[in-house]
Amino acid sequence: DTGVSQDPRxxxxxxxxxxxxxxxxxxxxxxLYWYRQTLGQGPEFLTYFQNExxxxxxxLLSDRFSAERPKGSFSTLExxxxxxGDSAMYLCASSSxxxxxxxxxxxxxxxx
Amino acid sequence: SQQGEEDxxxxxxxxxxxxxxxxxxxxSINNLQWYRQNSGRGxxxxxxxxxxxxEKHSGRLRVTLxxxxxxxxxxITASRAADTASYFCATDAGSGAGSYQLTFGKGTKLSVxx
Numbered sequence: 679d680t681g682v683s684q685d686p687r688x689x690x691x692x693x694x695x696x697x698x699x700x701x702x703x704x705x706x707x708x709x710l711y712w713y714r715q716t717l718g719q720g721p722e723f724l725t726y727f728q729n730e731x732x733x734x735x736x737x738l739l740s741d742r743f744s745a746e747r748p749k750g751s752f753s754t755l756e757x758x759x760x761x762x763g764d765s766a767m768y769l770c771a772s773s774s775x776x777x778x779x780x781x782x783x784x785x786x787x788x789x790x
Numbered sequence: 791s792q793q794g795e796e797d798x799x800x801x802x803x804x805x806x807x808x809x810x811x812x813x814x815x816x817x818s819i820n821n822l823q824w825y826r827q828n829s830g831r832g833x834x835x836x837x838x839x840x841x842x843x844x845e846k847h848s849g850r851l852r853v854t855l856x857x858x859x860x861x862x863x864x865x866i867t868a869s870r871a872a873d874t875a876s877y878f879c880a881t882d883a884g885s886g887a888g889s890y891q892l893t894f895g896k897g898t899k900l901s902v903x904x
Contacts, residue, residue: 682832709890711890718896719896719897720878720880720894720895720896720897721833721878721892721894722894723891723892723893726890726891728890733890734890734891737891767830769832769833771833776882776884776889776890777821777838778823778835778838779833779835779892780835781825781832781833781834782832783831783832784830784831784832786830
């Protein structure tokens with residue numbers, strides 16, 4: 679399968695714990711995006727990478743959120759000191775242009 | 791924050807009927823895209839229409855764009871049970887070739903009854 683993959687698909691954690699999600703984009707795509715989607719809403723843009731450079735991170739929800747793409751391939755999204763309000767679906771997408779983004783299946787986070 | 795606002799929020803039709811969904815947005819755009827999301831899964835890109843285009847077709851999909859009214863519509867003809875999904879419009883307010891930031895609406899939940 680050459681689509682965008684995300685791991686894990688589901689994560690249940692206790693409030694205050696740190697979590698890290700991984701995204702593997704389509705191999706030839708140099709652009710990578712993270713979104714958050716809550717129930718009944720559309721995806722909300724969080725951050726964007728072009729190759730290994732994080733070109734936009736002002737939309738990350740708080741300083742507890744951080745993302746990396748160390749070698750311009752896979753990316754990780756970390757949430758520190760999770761709160762119940764962080765419960766959501768976290769989506770990753772990749773693209774080779776600004777025309778069309780290819781989304782992964784998402785990681786569903788539940789904070790108890 | 792969400793720029794696009796889809797209407798209706800939910801739509802239920804019989805298989806074979808046409809489904810029309812509308813999207814309104816607030817600021818000038820470079821392009822507008824429609825995505826489909828099956829329950830609990832990632833989004834799939836359906837079609838893109840640029841700000842200088844008024845209508846675009848792809849298979850059973852027809853998209854229109856009225857920049858003066860800041861609105862778009864998605865028509866799915868001859869619907870099938872497999873079209874059951876949520877449909878989102880996403881706007882790109884960047885310039886030139888586009889930008890990295892898509893702003894999604896809340897979506898229309900379409901149910902096609904066999």
